[in-house]
Amino acid sequence: DIQMTQSPSSLSASVGDRVTITCRASQGISNYLAWYQQKPGKVPKLLIYAASTLQSGVPSRFSGSGSGTDFTLTISSLQPEDVATYYCQKYNSAPPLTFGGGTKVEIK
């Protein structure tokens, strides 16, 4: 099975900072990658699919890039409401489906 590795596992940044989260697949998955945001005590929310397509209603400060094995989620200007754990998920083939381990983003 393909493994998904996220880094870092946590980060602390200041409001207005540019934040980058990395997700690496153990094998190539083309662009079949989604990103989710889970705020503390809340339900996960789809942010990005197809590696770089923003889900409707998601602020434009979020962006995704990558293909093959290496992917990034970028928050161009971190806001207090972005405090959350972010997960990547591969979906290049029929299940089983795999999530990355998560990246916890905090405000410094």
Next chain:
Amino acid sequence: QVQLVESGGGVVQPGGSLRLSCAASGFTFSSYGMHWVRQAPGKGLEWVAFIRYDGSNKYYADSVKGRFTISRDNSKNTLYLQMNSLRAEDTAVYYCAKDEGQWRGVYYFDYWGQGTLVTVSS
């Protein structure tokens, strides 16, 4: 608006059984595949199971294969997860989640329920 409402969670002893339900509304339930995803306390997300829109195809995580059964009743707009031979490591919040693809699974999730907590403990 899409709504997914899980129920059926609770405390169960190791080896016991539990049946979760997920009532769907706000979309044509019979046209979409559905998933169960779980999250152990303080841990990350783990995909559990998927069922095709018509129930003809099902997939399971290795960790639950042979113990859990996903099913659906399209006449009642309801998704189920029958959990047997429960173990302590099955303790988690269980979310039902809608597949984004109509008629065919695309295998990512555009809507999630609020979750129901299952605790396996003696």
